[in-house]
Amino acid sequence: MTGTENLTGSALDLVIRNSKPADVPGVVKLDERITGLNKSEYWVDMFERYGRRKNRFFLIAEGPSGGLVGFIIGEVRAWEFGSPPSGWIFALGVDPESRLGGIGSKLFSSMCSCLTKSGVDTVRTMLARDDELNMAFFRSQGMMGGPFIQLEMDLPNPDGKPNGKRV
Numbered sequence: 732m733t734g735t736e737n738l739t740g741s742a743l744d745l746v747i748r749n750s751k752p753a754d755v756p757g758v759v760k761l762d763e764r765i766t767g768l769n770k771s772e773y774w775v776d777m778f779e780r781y782g783r784r785k786n787r788f789f790l791i792a793e794g795p796s797g798g799l800v801g802f803i804i805g806e807v808r809a810w811e812f813g814s815p816p817s818g819w820i821f822a823l824g825v826d827p828e829s830r831l832g833g834i835g836s837k838l839f840s841s842m843c844s845c846l847t848k849s850g851v852d853t854v855r856t857m858l859a860r861d862d863e864l865n866m867a868f869f870r871s872q873g874m875m876g877g878p879f880i881q882l883e884m885d886l887p888n889p890d891g892k893p894n895g896k897r898v
């Protein structure tokens with residue numbers, strides 16, 4: 732994304748723009764409100780990795796008063812698991828008090844524009860199967876099950892004992 736993109740919704744004027752270092756504390760606070768966890772080191776690292784590189788995007792949504800009301804992070808990934816280059820969205824946050832105002836949809840649309848301009852024609856994401864809020868959001872944007880199945884297994888603790896995550 733270059734510069735800023737002014738988007739007008741029925742009830743809200745937004746500016747969707749690239750992130751700046753000064754946005755990181757606001758992202759930390761918003762994420763903490765959403766998740767209940769303070770992950771400031773994580774968000775500093777995310778900005779360094781995704782706020783400054785080609786084909787990686789860390790977008791910010793500002794409300795009419797200029798305050799941060801949302802963010803989205805994505806990138807172009809190529810040839811993982813035999814997949815041709817495609818866009819991936821792996822972080823999305825919207826101020827809980829501002830939800831249902833079109834912020835997430837505008838962030839998603841802006842991210843899709845960035846990914847299209849980078850030359851990809853598919854966008855993907857991955858969610859926890861019980862994440863009903865984000866599942867409903869991404870499905871409302873037209874996303875559906877893709878061609879891959881995620882598999883996992885628990886690793887033992889460093890002492891070789893089971894980690895006890897699964898019952």
